[in-house]
Amino acid sequence: MNNHEPTPNTPLPGVRVAGLLAEFDGPEPLRLAAERVRDLGYVHWDVYSPYPVHGIERAMGIRPTVLPWLVLLFGVAGCAAAILMQWWMNARDYPVLVSGKPLWSLPANIPIAFELVILFAAAAAFIGVLGLNRLPQFWHPVFSSPRFRRATTDGFFLGIEAQDPRFHETSTRELLESLGATTVETCFAPATRPGLPAWVRWAGVIGVLVALVPPLWIARARAIRADRPRVHPIQDMDFQPRYVAQGPGPLFADGRAMRPPVPGTIPRSQPPADSLLETGLDNGKPITHFPLPVSQALMVRGKERYEIYCAVCHGLAGDGRGPVAIRALERAEPGWVAPRSLHVDAVRQQPVGQLFQTITRGLNTMPSYAAQLTPEDRWAVVLYIRALQRSQNARLDDIPRDKRALLER
Amino acid sequence: MNTLAAPLEHDNTQNDPTRRPVLVTGPCDLASITETVSRIVEQPAPRAWYLALMVCGLGTLVFFGLVAYLISTGIGVWGNNSPVFWAFDIVNFVFWIGIGHAGTLISAILFLFRQKWRTSINRAAEAMTLFAVICAGLFPAIHVGRIWVIYWLAPYPNQMAIWPNFRSPLLWDVFAVSTYGTVSAMFWYLGMIPDLATLRDRATTPLRQAVYGALALGWRGSARQWHRYERAYLLLAALATPLVLSVHSVVSFDFATSVIPGWHTTIFPPYFVAGAIFSGFAMVVTLMVPARAFFGLKDLVTPRHLENMCKIILATGCMVGYAYGVEFFTAWYSGNGYERFAFANRALGPYAWAYWLMLGCNVLAPQLYWFKRWRTSPWRMVLVAVLVNVGMWFERFVIIVTSLSRDFLPSSWGFFKPTWVDLGMLAGSFALFLTLFLLFCRYLPMVAMAEVKAAIDGAGHGRVGSPSARAPVPREVQATP
DSSP states (O other): OOSSSOOSOOOOTTEEEEEEEEEESSHHHHHHHHHHHHHTTOOSEEEEOSSOOTTHHHHHTOOOOSHHHHHHHHHHHHHHHHHHHHHIIIIIISOOOOTTOOSOOHHHHHHHHHHHHHHHHHHHHHHHHHHHTTOSOOOOGGGGOGGGGGGGTTOEEEEEETTSTTOOHHHHHHHHHHTTOSEEEEEEEESSOOOOOHHHHHHHHHHHHHHHHHHHHHHHHHHSOOSSOOOOOOOTTTSOOOOOTTSBOSSSTTOBSSOOOOTTOOOTTSOOSSHHHHHOEETTEEOSSOSSOOOHHHHHHHHHHIIIIIHHHHOTTSSSOOHHHHHHHHHTOTTOOOOOOTTSHHHHTSOHHHHHHHHHHOBTTBOOOTTTSOHHHHHHHHHHHHHHHHHHTOOGGGSOGGGHHHHHO | OOTTTSOOOOOTTSOOTTSOOOSSOSOOOHHHHHHHHHHHHHSOOOHHHHHHHHHHHHHHHHHHHHHHHHHHHOGGGSSOBTTBOSSHHHHHHHHHHHHHHHHHIIIIIHHHTTOGGGGGTHHHHHHHHHHHHHHHHHHHHHHTSOGGGGGGGSOOOOTTOOOOOTTOHHHHHHHHHHHHHHHHHHHHHHHHHHHHHHHHHHOOSHHHHHHHHHHHTTOOOBHHHHHHHHHHHHHHHHHHHHHHHHHHHHHHHHHHTSOOTTTOOTTHHHHHHHHHHHHHHHHHHHHHHHHHHHTTOTTTSOHHHHHHHHHHHHHHHHHHHHHHHHHHHHHHHHOOHHHHHHHHHHHHSTTHHHHHHHHIIIIIGGGGGGSHHHHHOHHHHHHHHHHHHHHHHHHHHIIIIIHHHSOSOGGGOOOOOOOHHHHHHHHHHHHHHHHHHHHHHHHSOSSOHHHHHHHHHHHTOSOTTOGGGOOOOOHHHHHOO
16 A cells, blocks of 8 residues: 555555556557556556457467367367267167168258257357356456446556566556556455355255255166156146047037048049049050040150150160169169060050059159149050050061161162 | 437438448447447336337237137137148247347358448347247247147156157257257347446446346456457357358258148248348347437437348348249249149139238338338338338248148148137237337347447547546546545
């Protein structure tokens, strides 16, 4: 305490000098002062400003924080935790089989791994910045200065703490004044650090012990063997109020739980009105003739549709060497059934109704094309297939007399 | 130091290539920024605020009353029924999650791009994010029906010895939305700590001192603290940026990974994200224009801020419009009859009115922002923003309800009609959102003071730290002998 001149703060008994706080006139004088204090070798000091002053880290010689590395570490941990969790829970501990897909595959695990990377890393950044800044810290010697309240509005301060080896109340004060401080004042702290009251400590200990009871109880329940069934608080799944499909129910006048089909409902097996055209079946047997007039226009339409929908697998010539089929064979796709050549006897002997059925319903890996091709279009494709088959097994008689000379040459 | 007494009539929306447009107008020294923002919290609230809070608070009570009615009675009080099992509940969820996106975009993405103008609006926008996520999270939580077993969503060891299915996008949603809520809250709170310290240091009553003191965690604004704080803020921004893009992508997976015509499409993630930013900015404009007028923030939230937001709305509105067009093209080009029907049904079916309302509000209305008059006149701009909000709600309605009501089998088609509970909960969720926003305006620093100060210092046009611009020394200092 400087005895020569009075300061706004007067020391009380049981109070020690904690440091000096100097106010500066803006960020630029503060930065210049910080450079001097740094060069003089002070260690326990800091500057205070209402916003981060540009370039102050270099002026003070602050080393980069480890925070980014902490965030990286936790991000990696989040990724590992997410992948391990999903693998263990869905592929290992309780394998969940969904539509025959692999029990564990990376793509399906990416969204949750991504979210947990962000969650872990963000939590590390948030908790890390508070921890490294030693927050919450509700008391600090600088708070003993009423003037310091302006540090969060427009005050620029430099504080040197008494614990610094170079700190000397008079010489440090003179230094700060020589650096252009507008005011320099002494900050105080209680001589002995007051501890928490005993009852608060005891309450804390008891609180922690009580909080441990439920997890310990659950842990015990999971570890021991018991004769009685486990505690099962939510019994929704055990007692489900519902009506059985074929049973009675009070909701409708006829006393049935289930509704009868609406009038006009037809079974799936019932043939549609124009069954020859739409199914290619007559009494369940494939028809052998076209149920619509055959024309050059129908043939042209069939060629066009065939080349759009069929040729990718069956090939333009119908030999089963379309690009999709070739690629599937090259890749040895599991479950792939290669398309048969349309020119083998087994296919050539099929009645047109059966070819129509194959297009309508699909066969092996071939899906139904009923959604893409109208019945007329399907017949057009069948017609074109017939033409293809004939072209690949043609006899000399099939060629018009005037064109035969071209082949014989 | 009443900054409102003499606001500088400065039009900073004019671009003069010889000088940078100012970030804030009026007297912009450090003390006046603190004064302008803190006085909202410190002075008695205007009567209109109490009136608004009363109306919104009542609406919030109605909302929670309806939630209690729903939980005690069952989901049947909504209009949801086979085949439309997702209706207003999920529409509201997607709508509110979308609203939240502007806040994180302004805080994180514009921060990474060094867009200094964000500093005046980021705090309020982040608050909107948080409140919108709260509103959004409530809907799926109550929509599960048996809310008392909602903890089944969490992967915890249980007596049934099973785990959630991690390959379901619905579970991805749980993780994405809860991560988003948590990270937004941390980002918001971390950004607010220095400003809470300002309020603590200006507090005149013991209650304020205790509450703001506790919230400020003993922040001193030391250079070592600022150094780590700035690093943490940058890291959180870098983490929040991919997060905000992922959240609406994951929400869109709820639809895109299913097989329903009109949902099963790869354009959904980018299209949903663009729509989310679009609706979020519209909400920020809708609320900030009255708030800046009401709380005297016109010098900090300048016409240029609003104009920038209008430009983003225009850009994202065009993206959304493009997506609407491409959806039709893809449906036609796919050659898939169900897909084609789904889109013909959207534009011409029983919900066609909703589709055309959506198109008018989302694609046509923002085109007005091509005209500078519409981007700079506050009430015109709010009109368009409100239309965009309406349109974006209907976008989610159109996507969800029209696709579900008519899928593959005509025999299972249905028609969804909302009940009074549906409508009441939609209105109630707005009341909840506005209540939280009103409370935020009054009790927390609405503008990031420290960030505005740093931005002005960096731009070098504030009279930073000059003695004439000093705040009066607090009363305690003068009183000390």
